Amino acid sequence: MANQEIIDKLKNALVNQDINGTVEATKEALAAGMTANDIINNALAPGMKIIGDKFEVAEIYLPQIMMSAKAMNNAMEVLRPAMEKEKIGEGSGIAITFVQEGDIHDIGHRLVSTMLGANGFKIIDLGVDVSNETIIEEVKKNKGKKVLLAGSALMTTSMMSQKDTIVALKEEGLRDSVKVMFGGAPVTKQWITEIGADGTAENAAEAARVALDLTRK
Amino acid sequence: MVEYTPKERLARALKGQPVDRMPAVSFTQTGTVEQMEASGAFWPEANEDAQKMAALAEAGHTVVGFEAVRVPFDITAEAEFFGCKIKAGTREQQPSVVGHVIKETADIEKLSGYDINKGRISVVCDAIKILADKYGKELPIMGSMIGPFSLAQHLNGDDWFMNIFTDEAFGQALIDFTTDFNIAYAKKMAENGADTMVIIDPTASAQLIGAQFYEKFVVPYHRRIVNAMKELGVATVLHICGDTTQGLALMEVCGVDAISVDQSVNVATAMDKVDRAIIIGNLDPVNVLWNKTPEVVRQKSKEVLDAGVPILAPGCGIVSKTPTENLRAMVEMIKEHRY
Ligand SMILES: [Zn+2]
Numbered sequence: 001m002a003n004q005e006i007i008d009k010l011k012n013a014l015v016n017q018d019i020n021g022t023v024e025a026t027k028e029a030l031a032a033g034m035t036a037n038d039i040i041n042n043a044l045a046p047g048m049k050i051i052g053d054k055f056e057v058a059e060i061y062l063p064q065i066m067m068s069a070k071a072m073n074n075a076m077e078v079l080r081p082a083m084e085k086e087k088i089g090e091g092s093g094i095a096i097t098f099v100q101e102g103d104i105h106d107i108g109h110r111l112v113s114t115m116l117g118a119n120g121f122k123i124i125d126l127g128v129d130v131s132n133e134t135i136i137e138e139v140k141k142n143k144g145k146k147v148l149l150a151g152s153a154l155m156t157t158s159m160m161s162q163k164d165t166i167v168a169l170k171e172e173g174l175r176d177s178v179k180v181m182f183g184g185a186p187v188t189k190q191w192i193t194e195i196g197a198d199g200t201a202e203n204a205a206e207a208a209r210v211a212l213d214l215t216r217k
Numbered sequence: 218m219v220e221y222t223p224k225e226r227l228a229r230a231l232k233g234q235p236v237d238r239m240p241a242v243s244f245t246q247t248g249t250v251e252q253m254e255a256s257g258a259f260w261p262e263a264n265e266d267a268q269k270m271a272a273l274a275e276a277g278h279t280v281v282g283f284e285a286v287r288v289p290f291d292i293t294a295e296a297e298f299f300g301c302k303i304k305a306g307t308r309e310q311q312p313s314v315v316g317h318v319i320k321e322t323a324d325i326e327k328l329s330g331y332d333i334n335k336g337r338i339s340v341v342c343d344a345i346k347i348l349a350d351k352y353g354k355e356l357p358i359m360g361s362m363i364g365p366f367s368l369a370q371h372l373n374g375d376d377w378f379m380n381i382f383t384d385e386a387f388g389q390a391l392i393d394f395t396t397d398f399n400i401a402y403a404k405k406m407a408e409n410g411a412d413t414m415v416i417i418d419p420t421a422s423a424q425l426i427g428a429q430f431y432e433k434f435v436v437p438y439h440r441r442i443v444n445a446m447k448e449l450g451v452a453t454v455l456h457i458c459g460d461t462t463q464g465l466a467l468m469e470v471c472g473v474d475a476i477s478v479d480q481s482v483n484v485a486t487a488m489d490k491v492d493r494a495i496i497i498g499n500l501d502p503v504n505v506l507w508n509k510t511p512e513v514v515r516q517k518s519k520e521v522l523d524a525g526v527p528i529l530a531p532g533c534g535i536v537s538k539t540p541t542e543n544l545r546a547m548v549e550m551i552k553e554h555r556y
């Protein structure tokens with residue numbers, strides 16, 4: 001099979017939530033001599049972009065995105081040895097996701113975690129009602145790796161503790177080892193600048209784009 | 218014009234029949250710290266003890282002025298009943314579900330044969346009895362429970378969203394199981410005196426799962442619950458969080474009397490989207506009821522009333538720290554409103 005065909009096959013498997021298909025096509029791509037870097041850039045990344053676009057126009061929903069995320073992770077598993085050899089690290093990186101204050105409205109958080117997963121991030125989901133101590137602890141555990149913090153705030157009060165998160169990161173000397181993005185209904189770009197975070201997004205698809213931008217820097 | 222009791226008024230309003238004025242009720246969680254202080258019944262004890270639960274529910278009527286009493290204050294008693302790990306609540310925070318108990322079909326079988334008279338769901342039923350004995354002739358007695366789709370998510374965890382996609386047989390088996398439970402639980406609440414049933418199904422959102430999955434995994438199950446309640450003469454209200462605008466037409470297919478929408482929905486648009494269901498909503502519990510002044514509450518209430526809302530109410534559960542004066546401002550605006 002020509003390389004382009006394999007690439008298309010992998011991309012389609014990802015977009016069509018084929019969790020076994022991505023494994024098979026990734027193996028074929030490696031066997032055909034492609035690098036992990038090429039496979040990610042030519043098949044997986046564009047595939048993920050399609051998923052994000054489809055979600056934004058309400059063509060697919062959470063069940064499909066979660067399955068594509070799984071298909072993506074399966075492909076990454078196969079690529080891991082090659083990635084190590086090529087020294088391209090942890091895919092997009094590790095994303096630590098959390099909601100600052102407990103609430104039943106964790107839909108945004110759920111979608112962001114899933115979209116980041118579908119974009120090659122290894123997700124560490126800390127869940128809802130997460131304290132700054134827990135966040136700091138998790139960042140420490142992953143020091144030296146490419147880490148993104150993605151926090152949601154549903155209310156104005158939990159938005160206030162985003163500021164505390166940044167302060168705590170600075171105090172622990174960890175601010176430079178993570179990229180920090182915050183989202184949620186009350187969060188504005190102005191607020192992000194004010195507290196010294198790195199980015200925000202209006203929705204889960206945008207969150208994935210911003211996250212990739214931030215971690216590529 | 219005839220003056221109705223609050224009970225008659227709400228029953229009529231939910232059926233779209235003419236009433237003397239708008240009923241002042243909250244279909245979502247009513248407990249606040251100020252009401253806890255006034256009644257001496259505090260979270261988390263008021264979630265566990267029937268007397269305290271009833272006392273705090275009563276405060277919604279005696280302190281705030283709501284023309285109904287409503288229990289419980291959270292949506293985790295059902296998952297707790299089936300053994301899910303629960304993160305305990307505090308005075309200001311409701312408990313939340315953190316562990317799940319169903320992975321596969323065999324796990325469902327293990328959980329069947331339960332005794333509905335046990336656990337915190339039975340406390341809720343006892344509280345309803347206490348409230349019905351005291352207020353049942355005069356006030357609507359509202360029971361609320363988590364809906365079958367969100368209960369399935371509590372039991373199965375986030376895999377639930379994938380399982381409805383990849384394993385239809387399991388999906389159907391689990392939602393059947395949760396629906397059977399919902400019906401048995403709702404019937405018991407009705408037996409104990411509940412005349413209005415609020416189904417809170419936050420994750421059953423068409424915005425989240427799309428219309429196709431909603432039609433398959435939500436509509437038929439809501440319909441079964443609604444029909445069971447109709448047989449008992451109990452009114453039904455469905456609350457789903459988030460921007461449900463595009464899902465409203467599907468939400469009413471189950472035959473529910475009324476749909477409670479949150480603040481991300483435009484009330485006028487919502488009313489256009491439905492055929493028959495009464496739209497309830499939708500003051501923002503955080504950015505209006507909790508964090509603003511009575512003056513702003515009155516202004517925002519007026520906006521929603523001017524948009525023609527059939528029943529003005531909070532858009533979702535009231536935040537525990539909400540000042541009573543803000544809730545009273547909303548109640549006053551409702552009571553002054555004539556259709
Ligand atoms: Zn809600």
